[in-house]
Amino acid sequence: MGLHYSHHKHCLTHHQSPININTRTAKYNPSLKPLKFSYDPKTAKRIVNVGHCFNVEFEDICDKSVLSEGPLDGHYRLCQFHFHWGSSDRDGSEHNIDGHLYPAELHIVHWNSKKYTSFAEAAKHPDGVAVVGVFLKLGNTNPALQSIIENLDKVKTKGKACPFTEFHLNGLLPEDLNYWTYMGSLTTKPYFECVTWIILQEAITVSSQQLEQFRRLQCTSENENPSFILENHRPVQPLDHRVVYSSCP
Ligand SMILES: C[C@@H](CNC(=O)c1ccc(S(N)(=O)=O)cc1)Cn1ccc2ccccc21
Numbered sequence: 001m002g003l004h005y006s007h008h009k010h011c012l013t014h015h016q017s018p019i020n021i022n023t024r025t026a027k028y029n030p031s032l033k034p035l036k037f038s039y040d041p042k043t044a045k046r047i048v049n050v051g052h053c054f055n056v057e058f059e060d061i062c063d064k065s066v067l068s069e070g071p072l073d074g075h076y077r078l079c080q081f082h083f084h085w086g087s088s089d090r091d092g093s094e095h096n097i098d099g100h101l102y103p104a105e106l107h108i109v110h111w112n113s114k115k116y117t118s119f120a121e122a123a124k125h126p127d128g129v130a131v132v133g134v135f136l137k138l139g140n141t142n143p144a145l146q147s148i149i150e151n152l153d154k155v156k157t158k159g160k161a162c163p164f165t166e167f168h169l170n171g172l173l174p175e176d177l178n179y180w181t182y183m184g185s186l187t188t189k190p191y192f193e194c195v196t197w198i199i200l201q202e203a204i205t206v207s208s209q210q211l212e213q214f215r216r217l218q219c220t221s222e223n224e225n226p227s228f229i230l231e232n233h234r235p236v237q238p239l240d241h242r243v244v245y246s247s248c249p
């Protein structure tokens with residue numbers, strides 16, 4: 001159900017994602033540490049068309065690629081990354097910044113391997129999952145995306161997968177690693193409230209032509225009439241009594 005009972009108000013509140021981040025009311029939290037990314041390029045495994053998007057999956061049988069520090073207690077194991085985009089370059093990101101939408105958003109998904117033994121188990125706990133969100137802004141072709149995009153024709157229809165090994169995920173991170181963080185949920189069904197969201201304040205670039213390639217993916221399987229994943233971003237959800245913290249003043 002994902003309902004939390006907040007005693008002082010005798011009401012049930014949701015902690016859903018995405019949200020609009022109001023940069024003026026975000027609270028600087030000096031106890032937030034810098035993020036520590038320790039990714040091994042050899043843990044990249046395959047690209048899968050999951051119907052509403054494509055996942056770049058990583059081997060997560062041991063702690064070879066982990067995220068630690070930042071707002072997190074312990075270490076969270078990398079399991080996949082994916083993107084959200086819109087039917088045009090005017091929208092596409094899931095989180096908004098002061099009401100501003102970006103044309104796409106990267107989600108790097110990790111699960112708490114210190115306390116849990118799989119993503120599916122971790123997804124049932126409020127401290128189970130950590131997702132790093134990176135905004136994509138329109139600009140020059142992003143070379144780090146090319147190796148992914150040139151494989152998309154191999155996973156055109158729902159359920160298709162192709163091998164994808166040796167990927168340098170650091171190439172998709174901006175220089176500045178300052179972030180906002182808040183407690184929320186998965187943004188697709190079953191919307192489990194298990195995510196520590198870590199939204200980077202600096203965007204990376206993507207070209208219009210690269211976004212066009214995303215929209216050529218099909219949400220239908222190969223023996224169905226083709227329809228395309230033109231957009232896959234969830235509308236923003238109420239913040240309720242949650243506070244968004246910032247790693248910098
Ligand atoms: C968690 C689901 C699968 N969903 C995800 O893995 C997932 C990951 C990240 C995001 S996002 N966009 O927030 O980064 C969204 C979804 C599987 N699953 C496991 C148990 C389970 C039970 C019912 C239905 C599906 C179930």
Ligand SMILES: [Zn+2]
Pocket residue numbers: 082083084107187
């Ligand atoms: Zn996502």
